[in-house]
Amino acid sequence: MSHQETMTRYLLQFIQGLLASHVTSAVISPGSRSTPLALLLHREPAITTYIAVDERSAGFFALGLSKAQQKPVVLLCTSGTAAANYYPAICEAQESQLPLIVLTTDRPHELRQVGAPQAMDQLNLFQGHVKLFVEMALPEASPTMLNYAYWQGLRTVQRAAQVPAGPVHLNFPLREPLLPDLTLGATPIAKQIFQGEQRLSRSELTSLADAWSNKRGVLIVGGSQTTHEALNFIQLAETLGWPILSDPLANILTCGSQSSTIIASGDLLIQELPTDMQPEIILQFGLLPLSKNLMLWLSQLEPSQTERYFIDESGQWQDQLKQAQTIIQGSQQALIADLVSKTNIMPTDPAWLASWKVYEKLVQDILATDWQKGRLTEAQASLLVHQKMAPNGQLFVANSMPIRYLDRYMTPRHTPYQLYGNRGINGIDGVVSTALGMTAANPNCQNVLLVGDLTLYHDMNGLLQGKKYQLPLTIVLLNNNGGGIFSFLSQNQLEKQDFEPLFGTPLDLDFALVAQLYEGNHHLVKSLPQLSELLESPTEGLRILEVQTQRQDNVQELQALSRKIRRQFEAQDEA
């Protein structure tokens, strides 16, 4: 058998394994060594391929596809630094538990460590940041090795998707010539996989139901959840009569429920609560929500008065405060379903939730007065995006300030949309590409990205995919010309000659030109009604709605708001 036929049959069998594991998307960066895999993936009708020149953006684009499709996505690149550019997306995929199948191609063994061009050590390239690394064998076409190639395709995707999901890396040594035989086809192999779920026993469930019934508890929901999952958390909160405090990405506020259990203003009210509001139970699902105020409140609760339960679905012990007395390892959704259907769990006195709602209303009334002024602030623009999202749309929210605005100001809506973000490591990198990957996964709904200027700049290259694939994404840009978050932190105390170059970092970029470069539209938004109108109008491709603000204004607004809330709470407690 010729070199070309051997190589082609081996790689086709590997791709059959990917298909058997339901891979449907691949993001390919051009290169020479990767030629046979690129061509065979591109020619496979069951796989949609996207081509991306910048591998860093390609990695995050795949991450966005994986997020919105809830499926493993393949990445492919050539040898050398190309692969190193995937590293940020791989780290984020690991921490946010998303399955990426990273395929790198490499020189064969005889051309390694000899200074051959475009070659470097690719073994274990991503260190502990992938779940699994496989150095593939050189192509062979014996029945054993064709079955091996198929088995690696099948099982590595399955391994990537297992809880906790994450990236896997396969390195393919390939010899020249690299052109495959495009007339050949693969041999089908049949395998079935049954996958169990981690559930508690009936007696464990009953003991938890007994411990939680008739107690004043608080439900904390962190991590990324779908709107469907969010509804189940709300059902549990309603069953228990408990308030629910959550991370924005838990989608509690965007799942279309207006349940009275939802506390929208947790970040603003939690530190002002009187001490008699200390709960008897804290039931935390997943990571801590992003609110620092909530984290501080939780860390200061008197341990003798509050029992803490931590649902550790991933089994990774990510109990940041390390104060949980009971750790429950198992599926979050299965636990909720089992508690509601298999136990006699009972709600607490409705007065408990009612008192939370009193404080919630105080904050909401203050905010309503602020919003009436109708000023185009970062906070109000962010809130408007939330309010204007079309039903079943997708909003990607950037890190740093945008997600904090949503956390602070969102209130429940009566129609759902899905909120996404990169909260594995909360980087400002790759956000544009992740949002475009999300858009590519579901191009027929409304797709919006809420983002600051530094974050947009960091992944500006990602916009090329928007142009190339005509992806309908509306970017709401909060442009405060620099790193807005540092004005909220202690760095703000520094003198201007230290603060501005190191933390303010103004870019002075004209984003109208950025839109033009990538063939998008640009609107400089001057008022809230204008923003509202633009958000309601349809878009066929890329669109940047730019809101220009001053960094220091945002800080002053929050300080004024916090003072007002404190005064109101003090007045309430005295009354």
Next chain:
Amino acid sequence: MSHQETMTRYLLQFIQGLLASHVTSAVISPGSRSTPLALLLHREPAITTYIAVDERSAGFFALGLSKAQQKPVVLLCTSGTAAANYYPAICEAQESQLPLIVLTTDRPHELRQVGAPQAMDQLNLFQGHVKLFVEMALPEASPTMLNYAYWQGLRTVQRAAQVPAGPVHLNFPLREPLLPDLTLGATPIAKQIFQGEQRLSRSELTSLADAWSNKRGVLIVGGSQTTHEALNFIQLAETLGWPILSDPLANILTCGSQSSTIIASGDLLIQELPTDMQPEIILQFGLLPLSKNLMLWLSQLEPSQTERYFIDESGQWQDQLKQAQTIIQGSQQALIADLVSKTNIMPTDPAWLASWKVYEKLVQDILATDWQKGRLTEAQASLLVHQKMAPNGQLFVANSMPIRYLDRYMTPRHTPYQLYGNRGINGIDGVVSTALGMTAANPNCQNVLLVGDLTLYHDMNGLLQGKKYQLPLTIVLLNNNGGGIFSFLSQNQLEKQDFEPLFGTPLDLDFALVAQLYEGNHHLVKSLPQLSELLESPTEGLRILEVQTQRQDNVQELQALSRKIRRQFEAQDEA
């Protein structure tokens, strides 16, 4: 002692260590965890700091500084994916043997592996791609630990600079609050370092001189060399009467020498040489030059007729063809100096070099006819850049096609300039930033980047540094709208529907807008005289001189040229 004072004294002492190792530049990316190190580096008058928002570009900017300053350069970023963005530059630094001091800041131990925000495992983050990884101790201010901090600063820079030079990584766990005490100063500590050099003994030198004297040899020079080093290689070639074939980055053709030993057209003539031109000795310094024709010629030489010597300065056995019979481990420059000054090395018959010059002239005459047509091709634009470089200027040449044009068409000049490239792994990433780092190191000479459109796009973010620091860089852009190199490779046989999306990858970007975005000038060059004039005119900041070409034209030109050369050589051999 307060937390703030302890942290500040510890970090100041570390920075003292860097200073003692002659660090003078640091490239800092903004972030919170890195605040104390960023402020203390920024405040240190002996260190020039550059601030770069995109860590990937920052990494390559530091690489460019290190290349042109021939000094270790510090990189600093915050925790999380920020550090992962350095990976491509770190891999390139390792393979091109440049000293980078990578400082990452991290959560303290109690906030690791608990799902804390912006945290991931940073230990051994860059795996085998750094020479050394150090997890620093938490700040302490005992005399022992202040000496430890100083010692780590001093020795890690020294380790990075030792042959083979390369990147080192230090990870600093830091607790909040993060603001340092800017009123404190460091305590000086005195240490001296004597560093030896790897040299051969007198008897070893004599045996080599005896083996090489009066033999028909060829000197092969690969790797990156300074123009000063290049002159020494030429001196050796003249001493032996041998032709010298080299990589463009060896700077043999740009060092200002017009020695008759220099063979400029090696790539074009080597495969056409008659068999009686087989040398008795091949003496190879460093990596193989980039010419594939030269590599094939070397690999096909009859072993019984040619003795091969490989000077392995880095000790890494990077003898790609694995055919060297003698491996010499030691300093290249010391070996040359010792051979010339301490031995009685003798030249071969001048007829040997004269016959090489006959073939060289044949090629040069054909090229002269081609150049007379005065067409604005990629080849001729590249040659013009070489010819027009101001004395003692700096030219950075991108990978893929630009460096191949220089390799094929450059001829010796009578004034020197320094040529740089990223030939560790030959990536298309980070090239703009490396060229800007080179410019920042020596802003007062002429600085030029010769680059294709994909490579410019891949690191477009890097242009921000050009705008921010008003770096005077002229970018000569060979825009063939896609991946030009693939038209020269076997992929060119593919049908258009496979070739264009996977290999052609047109960007369809308007580079006039790119220039405008980064406040540079843009000129669409229409003729060689116009390009010549623009290259001669001074620039104060960023400038893009765009040459638009067709990918297929380049291939046809090279094919036509190769046919002409073959015919001429055949006629010569018959004559």
